Amino acid sequence: MWRFIILMACILISAVCQSTTYTYTQSFTGTQYGKYQFDVMQAALDVTAKKYDKVSLKSHPFPMSQSRQIVTLLDGKADLMWSVTTEKLENTLLPVRFPLLQGLGGHRIFVINQAMQAHFPPNQTLDNIKRMACVQGADWPDTQILKDHHFTVHSATWSDWYTGMYRSLEEGMADYFPRNVIEVQRDLNYHLSEKLRIEKNHLLVYPSYEYLFVSPQRPELQARLYEGLTILLKNGELAKLFNHYPEHRKAKMMVNKDHRVVHHLSSSVLPYTWDNSNWEASPQAFLQEFYARNESWF
Numbered sequence: 334m335w336r337f338i339i340l341m342a343c344i345l346i347s348a349v350c351q352s353t354t355y356t357y358t359q360s361f362t363g364t365q366y367g368k369y370q371f372d373v374m375q376a377a378l379d380v381t382a383k384k385y386d387k388v389s390l391k392s393h394p395f396p397m398s399q400s401r402q403i404v405t406l407l408d409g410k411a412d413l414m415w416s417v418t419t420e421k422l423e424n425t426l427l428p429v430r431f432p433l434l435q436g437l438g439g440h441r442i443f444v445i446n447q448a449m450q451a452h453f454p455p456n457q458t459l460d461n462i463k464r465m466a467c468v469q470g471a472d473w474p475d476t477q478i479l480k481d482h483h484f485t486v487h488s489a490t491w492s493d494w495y496t497g498m499y500r501s502l503e504e505g506m507a508d509y510f511p512r513n514v515i516e517v518q519r520d521l522n523y524h525l526s527e528k529l530r531i532e533k534n535h536l537l538v539y540p541s542y543e544y545l546f547v548s549p550q551r552p553e554l555q556a557r558l559y560e561g562l563t564i565l566l567k568n569g570e571l572a573k574l575f576n577h578y579p580e581h582r583k584a585k586m587m588v589n590k591d592h593r594v595v596h597h598l599s600s601s602v603l604p605y606t607w608d609n610s611n612w613e614a615s616p617q618a619f620l621q622e623f624y625a626r627n628e629s630w631f
Contacts, residue, residue: 353388355554357413358402369581370415372574373433374545377561380570385557398490399472406548413554418544419474419602427555430627431562432542434515435575436610439541439600440588441475441511443467443532444521446502449509455534459596462535465508468498474602475511478539481601496524503528511537514584536588539598540606559627566620572613 357374359367371390378388393411405411406426417438418428443453452465463484469476471488479486487507489497501507503526512520521529547555565571575581600606607626612619 353386355388355390355412355551356393356410357390357415358393358405358411359396359414360399360402361396367415369574369578370433370545372577373562373565373571374413374558376565376570376574377558379561380564381557381561384560406546409548409550412548412551414546415543416546417474418542418546420604421602422546427547427549427552429545429547429555429558429562430542431544431559431623432607432610432612433545434513434543435612436540436542436607437515437581437584437588438513438543439539440514440584441537441539442514442517442587443509443535444499444502444512444517445509445530445532446505446528447530448505448528450530450533452508453532453534455592455594457535457594462509462596466506468501468507468510470498474600475541477602478541478598478600479511482598499524499526499529513541514587515580518580518583534592534594536593536595537598538595540600540603542603542607542610563620563623566612566616575613 355378357371361367375390378390382388390413393405397405399416402411402414402416403422403425406414414426415433416422418430422428423430445453453462463482466485466487467479468487468489469479471490473488476486476488487501489501498507498510499520502510509532517531521531545558547558562571565574605626607622609615609618609622612623
């Protein structure tokens, strides 16, 4: 009898101590894709582990388009994703309004076929750039922003965009690819094309913020991520995580060079902008704005 009681007690203790696992979705598989986002999510959960239950993360077994990721979270088949935010997305899932990339996702540098550089002199006008053909992902918010500003945009479906868009540049089917400064170096290292180059003279800038998004069925996870990210910012660990990645350091160097002509665009997919999205440079100003924007959580 006592052995049975002890056995049952051990089972109950084991069940209580067993960690919860949250599932996240992503567009692509691979050891490097989404590594920063994973590290941030795990760090935010780890730093709050003493207050809450211990949890772990696992990736959904299948990569999928952004629209499919949203449906997967709504159906309760996954708990967490990351994406550039839009008003529609914030009304569909639970947003964690913390700009993971410090707003750098809205800094778009051009990838071109090296033969096209002569078409992008420093005095090239934005109107002429709009007449040239660019490529973007079909379900990216950036596509809508560019179309609203009358750029000539060819969109690629999720299934073939990663290779298809760069191939279109190599073969002269498109003139340029506005790619965010965070991801452009990783892409070029992956493709290793002798024809592709980063254009030298121009930069598009518009409001664009990458957030974590949580299934509506997991509001406790949203609250915990808010708390964890705040702690990581205050103790300096978030900045260490961000700068651990060489492509992040290179991105900051690219946007800080003053020789590029900067073309500012408004965003048609988001009704607000951050004044202090660069939380590394101005953590106190960012926190003040962060608390105001997310006052219901603090």
